[in-house]
Amino acid sequence: MLLPRGGAWGEEASASVRSRGAEPIVCPLIGFEAVPIAPSLARLAAGGYAWVVVTSPRAAAALTDAAVPAATRIAAVGRATAAALRELGLEPAFVPAEESARGLLAEWPDAGPRANRADAHPEGGAGGADVLRRGRASVDDSAAPAEHPGRVLWPRSSEAAPTIREGLEALGHRVDDPVAYRTVPLAPGAEARERILAGEVDYALVTSGSVARALAAAVPAGTIPAVTIGPRTTREARAAGIHVRYEAADRNVGGMLDAIEQGREPEGE
Known part of the structure; x- marks a missing residue:
């Protein structure tokens, strides 16, 4: 089983693959470059x-050491992202x-800037007691109310x-969407490439379009x-020209192995 990313993800995915009786081959095909988003x-x-x-x-890594006011809520797209946020001391309000x-x-819980925002301060105020410590920084938001009550940082x-x-x-929010990281393709290691070309790999787990494009560039169609x-x-x-054999119902490694x-x-087939 070819795993296209290394690091903590690769370690966890390898453990999952082994638990199913298969052999993982960690072969990072993409890397990441952080982009500063200081103004945001x-x-x-x-x-x-x-x-x-x-x-x-x-x-989530872009929020390392970020100061998040207590009234600002955080949404995570899924469990893995929520776990990454919690490692930073940030608790998602919505997953x-x-x-x-x-x-x-x-499933978005907020109807937008026209929604009743009374729940933003459940204790009835936004004073110093509402400051929420995030990572290594904290901020008192009482002196700086949201400039735009429906403004979202993505x-x-x-x-x-x-x-x-x-x-x-479309829901009425104003969205700031700074680029926080870039994806860069990586060439597979010599050993992994040899095993791929020798037909020793049964499946590649493809977790994103960028992984798909990197895989297509790395090995023959x-x-x-x-x-x-x-x-x-x-x-x-x-x-990208890749043959897709199976598609996960649950969007995680376990779901891919279940598939x-x-x-x-894939849906529709």
């Missing part, structure tokens, strides 16, 4: 956002049942589709069937 973080610290929307663990941009928008990948921004704008994390990744993988065991083909 300064606005956040000053109480300028009602919500922060985080759509990946990598985006959709369907772990996708579509699910986040469909730190995103350079390759992110506009789904989140367009969906929240049709070399490895892919298991994708969801419909959007399936579409992007096919556009193999259950023979779950």
